[in-house]
Amino acid sequence: MTELFTVVPPSEAFRTFTGAFEPLHEAETIQVRLAAGRVLARDVRAAEPLPGFTRATMDGYAVRSRDTVGASESSPAYLRLAGEVRMGVMALGRVEPGEAPRIHTGAMLPEGADAVVMMEETTLTGEDVEVLCPVAPGESVFKAGEDAAAGSVVLQAGKRLRAADIGALCALGVVQVEVACRPRIAVLSTGDEVVPPEAALLEGQIRDVNGQTVATLIADAGGLPVPGGIVRDDEAALEAALRAALAGADGLVLSAGSSVSSRDLTARVVERLGRPGILVHGVALWPGKPTVLAVCDGKPVVGLPGNPTSALVVAWRFVRPLVRYLAGERVAQDGFDAISVEAILTQNISSRTGREDYFPASLERADDGSLRATPIYAKSSGIVSLARADALVLVPLDHAGLPAGARVRVVEL
């Protein structure tokens, strides 16, 4: 029964933590088609302009815009149909004054032409193209280099690749890309009462939940969870297990047993794993106060509380951004995601000021399209009750609860 610690605000805790170790800077080259969700290790530049040639963005006629000056329905500009630009090939020949070859969306604008007149604004009579309104230079065309200039940075190092980024790489002809290696995070559970999920329970035992929930969050954040199993609350065994796990990984997350003595044991052992050791012991977070953040010989170590709901909240708050930071992704200094979901609270929530609280809630989309969050009852020692929730409602540090009708930030489960 020791566990005497000073609680630190979660945002400050995350800053202190990430200030004490470096991202991994290990990269690998992979196929672009497998790169979604990976973090770019270096800037990608356009080797060539994109598009590579000026293209029509409408079906119509390629024209010299000056030939259409003053055109109107009552007084059309008369141009001469000069063949058709075929798709996917070089636009042979030059558009001379008074000429208007037929062109399709996506085809190459021929030399001499500087605009496209949409089909709808023309009338074709034999070989005569009547243009019914003037077009400005550049109208209905996508200019060479307009999407990306040759040599320009298209995607920056540290970016997590999404569908649109994969598309940009394909457009540029980049089929291999250098991405950060997935951070390998060892995941261990401790506690004399904890047995593997497949075990038949003896009286007094519970099955390990945190090993799998934390691994799921790590994988989701782009990391590689390395399963380390369950360790007894024995000081020597625990130290040996943690040393071995940390040696084979880039970081370590362990969920302590739920008792104070088990947590004390964990903290004592973590403190011995390497320098500088424990940086934060206790955060102003509920559920999840007895959290340990440590750096041991350059590798981050997170000690989670044992209760499943607490462990998941702390893993969301610290482990997710930790994995992203390790991979070299730009992460907000306070550890929060840049993009958040907001909802309207349907009931009062009471909490204590000076503490960041997370309340399980169900979400529902109202008829007006807004999202409604209704807190649901769930003890932090449970997990099924948390699985019944859609999200966690955040009550910020400086709030003593939130009233019904308040706009709140929620974390999708």
Place this chain on the structure above:
Amino acid sequence: MTELFTVVPPSEAFRTFTGAFEPLHEAETIQVRLAAGRVLARDVRAAEPLPGFTRATMDGYAVRSRDTVGASESSPAYLRLAGEVRMGVMALGRVEPGEAPRIHTGAMLPEGADAVVMMEETTLTGEDVEVLCPVAPGESVFKAGEDAAAGSVVLQAGKRLRAADIGALCALGVVQVEVACRPRIAVLSTGDEVVPPEAALLEGQIRDVNGQTVATLIADAGGLPVPGGIVRDDEAALEAALRAALAGADGLVLSAGSSVSSRDLTARVVERLGRPGILVHGVALWPGKPTVLAVCDGKPVVGLPGNPTSALVVAWRFVRPLVRYLAGERVAQDGFDAISVEAILTQNISSRTGREDYFPASLERADDGSLRATPIYAKSSGIVSLARADALVLVPLDHAGLPAGARVRVVEL
């Protein structure tokens, strides 16, 4: 130059589409540790109560609550220290009146006891436990079956499994689970100007972007993209390719060439693939109007416009929810995700009423924590400019633009 179609509102289009085919109802049994992101094929019930025994949720003493009635700092209840309940084993012996064994968080509450007094509310002198305040029955304990009653439905069929759900399954000792097979969606691109991403470009050619962006979105939604390559704008070749692709998959997404004639060709061929054929040709969506939704002999077929930004918007609006619907997930009738991100618009957006518009935007978190969306310039024929955006701002059907300061729904890219 035909393409005469009636545009349909996107939500109505999605309802019509999903009304014309069934979810797959094919299931497979997999390890729970690999099941994150998969859709549950049948309800999971608790075979046993959870927790399986009543547990302490605090470190302290197990007591009979009636022994503490009227206790106070000035007049404590005096109980006798009666050993210690060990973690992870059956709590041997019964707590008799006046007894108070030491207990740790998570340990089994012994018979006779009905509550735990927190350590902080006691003083220990030799064998005497002084209890300084009364406890109610059930205080600081997590009752057997409180998280889940035996036989109760814990997770419902159609649910996409998240970390908390995986945890609930582990807690219940469920290590294998029946999930929907991933819907296999063939992805093809057409267009005479389109070549594979690895190709060196000849004049007038562009590289295929949509094949890869659409595959990324399909995988993200839980589907298995089946790459079908690029097909020339040749009617017989296209029909043969689409028939072969559809025969080997549960659905088909093809991106048409960008010209009207290429889109017409695609629609003609899709119409012949099976009954009932094309259900929607043209949606009130920008960018992405020339979209085809069809069902051919029970299999869904989506024809995307060729422009990369348009294709991605349409894939987000129709293909993502289509994959989820096929997997048996509960999907909103209008195809929108239940959970959405909102932001404050920093600039006016002008658009046309009667059309659902999506504008690329950058997102920034303001100092007050709110999200700000700033529209950025991006032509729908580009993709790099879209990759520079963080999200798409939705302008609903019934709005003619949105003013700066408006709260808008955004789609994360």
